[in-house]
Amino acid sequence: MQVSVLRSFFVMFLVAALTPPVTAAETAQATVALEAWMVNAFEQPTYVTHAGDERLFVTEQAGTVQVVPDVADPSTGAQLFLDITDRVGSSGSEQGLLSMAFPPESHAGSPVYVSYTALDGGTVVSRLDVAEDGLSADPDSERVILTHPQPYPNHNGGLILFGPDDLLYIGLGDGGSGGDPEGNAQNPDTWLGSILRIDVNPDVVGDAGYAVPAENPFVGDADAQPEVWMYGLRNPWRFAFDAAGTMIAVADVGQNAVEEATILPLEAARGANLGWPILEGTFCYEVADCDSTGTILPSLEYTHEEGGCSVTGGEFIEAGYLYADYCSGLLWLATQTGDGWEAGMPLETRLSISSFGRGSDGAVYVVDRAGGSIYHVVVPSAHFGA
Numbered sequence: 001m002q003v004s005v006l007r008s009f010f011v012m013f014l015v016a017a018l019t020p021p022v023t024a025a026e027t028a029q030a031t032v033a034l035e036a037w038m039v040n041a042f043e044q045p046t047y048v049t050h051a052g053d054e055r056l057f058v059t060e061q062a063g064t065v066q067v068v069p070d071v072a073d074p075s076t077g078a079q080l081f082l083d084i085t086d087r088v089g090s091s092g093s094e095q096g097l098l099s100m101a102f103p104p105e106s107h108a109g110s111p112v113y114v115s116y117t118a119l120d121g122g123t124v125v126s127r128l129d130v131a132e133d134g135l136s137a138d139p140d141s142e143r144v145i146l147t148h149p150q151p152y153p154n155h156n157g158g159l160i161l162f163g164p165d166d167l168l169y170i171g172l173g174d175g176g177s178g179g180d181p182e183g184n185a186q187n188p189d190t191w192l193g194s195i196l197r198i199d200v201n202p203d204v205v206g207d208a209g210y211a212v213p214a215e216n217p218f219v220g221d222a223d224a225q226p227e228v229w230m231y232g233l234r235n236p237w238r239f240a241f242d243a244a245g246t247m248i249a250v251a252d253v254g255q256n257a258v259e260e261a262t263i264l265p266l267e268a269a270r271g272a273n274l275g276w277p278i279l280e281g282t283f284c285y286e287v288a289d290c291d292s293t294g295t296i297l298p299s300l301e302y303t304h305e306e307g308g309c310s311v312t313g314g315e316f317i318e319a320g321y322l323y324a325d326y327c328s329g330l331l332w333l334a335t336q337t338g339d340g341w342e343a344g345m346p347l348e349t350r351l352s353i354s355s356f357g358r359g360s361d362g363a364v365y366v367v368d369r370a371g372g373s374i375y376h377v378v379v380p381s382a383h384f385g386a
Contacts, residue, residue: 033378063088065083082136089120107202122150123149128143146170158237172191174234193233234252251314255285261300262299308326309328320333331349
């Protein structure tokens with residue numbers, strides 16, 4: 001079965017850098033526009049997020065975080081929030097400081113969490129203290145939450161994100177190389193090729209660093225790691241939750257032929273096997289016929305012939321789900337149609353879209369890694385989901 005994202009449902013996009021943003025009064029077809037927010041302001045940005053207020057934070061691959069004090073006035077520029085370049089390995093194109101997350105209000109204290117590859121290439125998730133004024137974090141306060149070796153420099157995943165349950169979700173790739181040579185993705189007894197789910201609330205875990213939630217799908221299974229929430233992934237570079245906290249979208253970078261995104265009710269994601277390397281998208285990988293019993297097929301996919309070579313997920317907005325391709329710069333809006341998802345014609349952004357992110361007001365931003373720029377997603381005729 002093939003589910004192409006280049007279908008007949010038509011959505012028109014405009015890029016503000018090329019033409020002015022449109023309004024609903026100008027054209028009923030205009031659903032999404034991109035508006036330049038900060039251009040050529042960052043060095044190899046990898047992620048953008050917020051801390052629950054007017055500030056916006058941008059991670060840079062080499063190991064720095066920049067903070068923009070006021071989203072409404074980016075002309076004030078960015079200032080250094082954190083520098084951990086002395087411990088971040090970023091020589092590989094998929095290595096570096098890959099994301100950061102601030103805890104929800106239910107958590108004690110106000111630290112910041114970061115995810116990066118260490119000098120030896122291994123994955124590190126750690127916690128650092130934030131200054132009282134909120135404008136800097138102390139690199140000497142770092143406390144490592146978890147680590148995992150990476151056998152190859154690619155497929156590190158790297159996103160950390162607090163879910164609607166206030167638990168921390170962590171994306172890890174299959175360990176790298178090509179074709180999952182170590183068989184990690186179909187083995188829930190390793191963290192590799194999975195999304196983990198842990199509790200890092202200091203009130204709950206004390207000095208332990210983290211605790212495994214009792215509701216995790218493999219708790220008590222001697223053949224699996226209890227931290228694993230989903231598996232069967234090649235490189236879940238980015239994932240997202242919807243505003244209602246009922247769905248998760250996982251964008252998984254493909255091998256040589258197919259890119260995919262899977263959107264599931266959050267409960268259905270518990271223990272889900274997304275199929276890699278049995279499948280690449282909805283296609284059998286390397287064999288003409290394969291047994292995909294027990295796997296979940298993607299909601300959206302596109303072939304490299306149709307539109308690029310590396311999917312970048314993605315954020316929910318009121319109109320649907322946004323995702324892009326890093327290589328081609330194509331950006332799609334997918335809308336829910338009955339039990340499935342269908343994407344419109346892509347926007348040719350001419351950007352190297354490495355990530356999406358949110359402000360505290362729910363606004364969505366697009367990260368252009370090669371250009372060192374951040375763009376603001378504009379929905380002329382609707383408002384953003386929170």
